Amino acid sequence: MTRSSLTQLEARDSFIPRHIGPSESEQAAMLSTLGYASRTALIDAVVPANIRRKDKLDLGQFFEPLPEQAALAKLRALASQNKVMKTMIGQGYYGTHTPAVILRNIFENPAWYTAYTPYQPEISQGRLEAILNFQQMITDLTGMGIANASMLDEGTAAAEAMTLIQRVGKSQSKVFYVADDVLPQTREVIETRAAPLGIEVRTVAAGEVDNLADACFGVLLQYPGVNGEVRDYAAAVEKLHAAGAMVVVAADLLALTVLAAPGEWGADVVVGNSQRFGVPLGFGGPHAGYMATRDEYKRSMPGRLVGVTVDAQGNQAYRLALQTREQHIRREKATSNICTAQVLLAVMAGMYAVYHGPRGLQRIAQRVHRYTGILAASLGQLGYQLANATFFDTLTVKTERAAELHATAVENGVNLRKIDAGHVGVSLDETTTREDIELLVKIFGNGAHIDIEALDAAAADAFPAQLARTSDYLTHPTFNRYHAEHEMLRYLRSLADKDLALDRTMIPLGSCTMKLNATSEMIPVTWPEFSNVHPFAPEDQTVGYREMIGQLEQMLCAATGxxxxxxxxxxxxxxxxxxxxxxxxxxxxxxxxxxxxxxxxxxxxxxxxxxxxxxxxxxxxxxxxxxxxxxxxxxxxxxxxxxxxxxxxxxxxxxxxxxxxxxxxxxxxxxxxxxxxxxxxxxxxxxxxxxxxxxxxxxxxxxxxxxxxxxxxxxxxxxxxxxxxxxxxxxxxxxxxxxxxxxxxxxxxxxxxxxxxxxxSILPISWMYIAMMGAEGLTAATEVAILNANYIAKRLAPHYPVLYTGHDGLVAHECIIDLRPLQDQTGISNEDVAKRLMDFGFHAPTMSFPVPGTLMIEPTESESKAELDRFIEAMITIHAEIAKVERGEYDRMDNPLKGAPHTAEVVTADDWKHTYSREVAAFPVASLRKKKYWPPVGRADNVYGDRNLFCGCAPIEDYE
Incomplete structure (x- = not known):
């Protein structure tokens, strides 16, 4: 056995070869195919000399790569500088319990977090169903006609709602009113968005909304208000509508399980945040914002929308609906620049509702409200007055001892909301316990005690009786079936099994860079020191967070120049x-x-x-x-x-x-x-x-x-x-x-x-990646990404024209193959190739961007040569099938590409009407006999889905 030095032994713990797919010998083989002796020679040929870095990437203390455990230890030391407190700040962010079955099987499950946007619906049925659940949850709770697949956060959702009602409304006014009890951060985002568009943002007292002196095109209301007040806006909304204005309501989802839905008292658009439905605080994000509106505005609504359609066999299938609203089509005429969502977090929030069901959610809300009532009564006994006469979960306490109360609370591990010198805010949530109420009473009452049972017996709802919710919600079987963990676990598994994500296969999407999301990078996201910190916690409690963020900023500065x-x-x-x-x-x-x-x-x-x-x-x-x-x-x-x-x-x-x-x-x-x-x-x-x-x-x-x-x-x-x-x-x-x-x-x-x-809360992922790769690893990743792309382009060039190249026929990190000549000759389109790839167990490359009729392929550095070769084999096999169409051996309409994807149900049916064999349909290459992914539905009918737009769970009668 050859003796290795200690330095060599230590180097073998490097993360770099874990992240970069091809081994050194595989890279050498690919370079040989390309005709280059080294990676350096290839990069010299690909990257223009006048833009090359003159020096090595300088990452400072992170120049040398850290082994995985060392990086985790270093980040843990930063995280430990944060103080995890009992948060009662509220202001749109609340403590919540992520059900363990959701934490383990969605949040920590690569089948969910490594998936791509469901532009290819046939291999995305699981997450599409999960998003549909989210849309139905939002529609039900808000009382609106339709909801989208999620927004980036509550602030940007409100800003998008402002521009939505300006587009669809009839008012010519440029004035938008914001009630004075709207979340401050929401108002600021609205002001940022409004200024360039010439919209004038004005403030109106929440209690004076029905007495606006000037015309406006819309008003934003908070329900309940940031200070806790629950207002009956029905009459005000009616008056605003009569004056030609429209109304946006920012609503708390948990409150809507016991309060009348905004759609029931006239809201035109409802927005908010689903964070308190099982998504950790995470110092402010990511969380799934939401937007719901009247059905007549669905074709003007920004963001994504999941709809129901049928597949080629007439079976129900899900897909992204109204995709022509995407910015690729409308460009500078687009009404929004949003091309993404918060799908993973929306899935978690939707599944939180599935897990608890309507009765479970209502119990949580009633418990929170009861605790708030008990606390309010206790504070009254202690001589405090409340600024809000009504409430759901938030109290604004009048006091001349604000600074002292905050200090005492922090000493007892509690954060209260800082309002001003004369008021203190307290917001309760799902995590609140009896012990928390007793502690709050001690804080406000200098050690006082209360009789919770007696106060509970006397407690009554603290919001207007006419605002008590009487309508049903979440009546669909999905929200009433999976409350036992065994059932929930199997439901989540059944959805994940329908999808293709990076845990199954390469996703060779050009422009989208689907690369390894290593487990060591993901682990810190769930540490309490990162996940359970309120975004408005005092600075001395977030030292580690801000130091980590500062280091990541410096890393990115070094990378970008x-x-x-x-x-x-x-x-x-x-x-x-x-x-x-x-x-x-x-x-x-x-x-x-x-x-x-x-x-x-x-x-x-x-x-x-x-x-x-x-x-x-x-x-x-x-x-x-x-x-x-x-x-x-x-x-x-x-x-x-x-x-x-x-x-x-x-x-x-x-x-x-x-x-x-x-x-x-x-x-x-x-x-x-x-x-x-x-x-x-x-x-x-x-x-x-x-x-x-x-x-x-x-x-x-x-x-x-x-x-x-x-x-x-x-x-x-x-x-x-x-x-x-x-x-x-x-x-x-x-x-x-x-x-x-x-x-x-x-x-x-x-x-x-x-x-x-x-x-x-997801910034530690990038911090870990850079720390573990170091300057050497990051540079190597770039070089191998370019190597992998050129290897694919070279191998596919005899079969598919590579549309754009630089010197010596080389590409950068991605290549575009042109299907238009083949389509002209055979009628086979890039969509047919994309669907046929599903039969091989692959997600399609990017279709028709930036050039219609093409496929853009980006393999990234994380894919091994074996996986690249598997993809290349699939593409060459597909080209051979197209050639058979060209020669007349396959019918132009009845061939494996036009029939793709092929489900197990279709292949095993007694009736097989195709001129090609079942074997060709299901097992076009031999390796699929050992490892086969079966698309759960046939080709989705996009036209049917848009003409018959339906964006919620199936009607109850479909289950009966």
């Missing part, structure tokens, strides 16, 4: 929005607020023009040349034409076409010469880390997708994180959240998300 990073945007779309607002604020600070032209190449992701429109910029599209590159001549012409008003250019790098464009540096110079800023979309950062940096090649702003390059899981379509990096001259304009005391810079823009640090 920017001077500063904000982690507040909680999705890539929100990062785009924030980055453009920063550019806008920069121009205004220089007396050039008139600069409003945003140049965007025709190949850009659809959220780019949508985001530009939302900040009040005018989009000017620039052309791309025959090779897919930005047409520099056209860009120069339009930059010159709009020189006086040029605000910025938005460009994706490497390009959306999967190529390192050599003209990027010149593009930046041109825009800067005309006074504009350069926004480099960081969607493709997985091809740059350690090799190049957007901030070093001329970029002024970039958003990153931590759910892509930096390993936060996609979660079936969310959570995401979309931080922005900026140059030094823009750093002072990064987002604040002044309403909650977070002021990064006095010159900064307002809040773009409901929490200061966005989806803070």
């Amino acid at each position: 920017y001077a500063a990073v904000s982690l507040q945007p909680n999705a890539g779309s929100q990062g785009e929005y924030a980055g453009l607002l920063v550019i806008k604020k920069y121009h205004e600070s220089r007396g050039e607020g008139h600069r409003n032209i945003c140049l965007i190449p025709s190949s850009a992701h659809g959220t780019n023009p949508a985001s530009a429109s939302m900040v009040g910029m005018q989009v000017v599209v620039t052309a791309c040349d025959a090779n897919g590159n930005v047409d520099l001549d056209d860009l120069k012409k339009k930059a010159e034409q709009h020189s006086k008003n040029l605000a910025c250019v938005m460009v994706t790098y490497p390009s959306t076409h999967g190529v390192f464009e050599e003209g990027i540096a010149e593009l930046c110079e041109v825009v800067h010469a005309h006074g504009g800023q350069v926004y480099i979309d960081g969607a493709n950062m997985n091809a740059m880390v350690g090799v190049a940096a957007p901030g070093a090649i001329g970029g002024d702003v970039s958003h990153l997708n931590l759910h892509k390059t930096f390993c936060i899981p996609h979660g079936g379509g969310g959570p995401g994180v979309g931080p922005i990096g900026v140059g030094a001259h823009l750093a002072k304009f990064l987002p604040n959240q002044r309403s909650t005391g977070y002021t990064r810079s006095e010159d900064g823009i307002g809040a773009v998300s409901a929490a200061a640090y966005g989806s803070a």
Whole structure:
């Protein structure tokens, strides 16, 4: 046995080869196929010399990679600096119990958290059903006609609702009123969104909503209010409607199990947060916001919508409905830039309702309300007065001892809400116990005791009798069947078994970077020190959180070449929005607020023009040349034409076409010469880390997708994180959240998300990834991602044309294969290929983006050569099937591609009408006989689903 040195033995604990799929020998074999002697030689050929890093990636203390256990220990030390207190702050965030069966089988289960957005419905039936449950839960509890698949948080949901009612309403007014008891963070997000659109946000006292002096197009109400008051708005809403205004209500879901639904007293849109339905506090996120509206507005509602349709055999199937609303279609005319959701968290919240059922949820609400009533009575006996005469779970206590009470509470491990010198807020929740009530009485009463039983006997509901809920909700069998854990466990397993996620197969989606979400990265998310911290907890209780966040910001600065990073945007779309607002604020600070032209190449992701429109910029599209590159001549012409008003250019790098464009540096110079800023979309950062940096090649702003390059899981379509990096001259304009005391810079823009640090609880994932990879590992990951993409492109090139390439026929991290010539010859479309791949157990590549009729493939660095070869074999086999169609051996309409995907039911049916064999349908390659995924439904009928739009659980009669 060869003796190894201690250094060599220690190196074998490295995480790097765990993350990077191909071994050194496999990489050598792939390089040989490509004709390169080393990875370095390949990268030299792919990446233009003028944008290459001159020095190694400098990660400071994280330069050297940490073994998994060492990284966990280092992060644990940071987490231990946080103080986990009993939180009674409320203000939209509450303590909750995540049922263990949901924690283990959804939140901690890669079958759920590694799934992609369900754009391919046939292999997403499990999570689509779970989202449908969420939609039905929201519809039932709010009393509205339809709900979407979730929003990013309550603040952004309210802002989207504001623009929704402006679009669909008849009022010509630009005034939007916000009641004075709306959550402060929600109001701030609304103000941020309203300003660029010319909407005037005004405040109205909650008790005076029915006495507005001026016309408005809408009003936002909080139900119950932030200070606890439960108001009857029915008459006010009727009066507002008569005046031509519409009403948005931000409602607490748990309260709606005992309070009348807003839809029952006239709300036009209802928004809120589902966090208290089993989703941890997580320092502010991620949580699934929600939006529900009247049925007549469903085609104007932002975000995603799951609907019911039928498959090719006439069986029920689920799919994303009304997909033509996506930004890829409407671009600068899109009404929202949201292209994601909070699916994983929506699934958890929906399953919380499934697990507890209507009676269980009502018991939780009644218990919370009873405890609140007992506390209110106790405080009355102690001589305190309440500012709110009605309440559900929140009390606002009048006192001259506010500072003293807060100090005493903290000494006893409790956080109360800080309001002002004369008031203290207390919010109770599902986690509240008798002991907590007794402790609160001691805190407020200097050691006083109470008789809980006596107070319980005298307690009555503390909200108006006419607001007591009398209507039924969650009557569907799904919400009344799975209350035993055994049943719930099997239900969750049955849904997961229907889906394809990264725990089963490669998901080769171009632009979406579906890479390994390592278990060691995921573990810290559930640590109490990260998951059970309120976003508005005092700073001395969140030292570890903020230090971890600061370190991650520095890591991302090093990777991007920017001077500063904000982690507040909680999705890539929100990062785009924030980055453009920063550019806008920069121009205004220089007396050039008139600069409003945003140049965007025709190949850009659809959220780019949508985001530009939302900040009040005018989009000017620039052309791309025959090779897919930005047409520099056209860009120069339009930059010159709009020189006086040029605000910025938005460009994706490497390009959306999967190529390192050599003209990027010149593009930046041109825009800067005309006074504009350069926004480099960081969607493709997985091809740059350690090799190049957007901030070093001329970029002024970039958003990153931590759910892509930096390993936060996609979660079936969310959570995401979309931080922005900026140059030094823009750093002072990064987002604040002044309403909650977070002021990064006095010159900064307002809040773009409901929490200061966005989806803070999942940031440890990216911290762990970078710490375990170090500079060496991150650079290697980029290089292998490029190697894997070129290996696939090379192997598939004899069968499918690769649409865009750089020097020597090389691509960056992804490649586009062109199906249009084959479709012209055979009638087989890229959709047919996508569906046929399901029979091989693969998720399809990205369809028809950025070029219709193509497939965009991105393997990432995490896939082994064996998995790449399995995918290549599937694609070559499919090409052979297409060739049979071309030769007439298969019928143009009755062939394995047009019939795909093939379910077990179809293949085993007595009646087989196809001209091709069952064996070809089910087992097109021999390896599938040993390991086979069966799509649960046949091809979904998209047209039927949109014409017969139905977006809830099946009617009860379907179960009877």
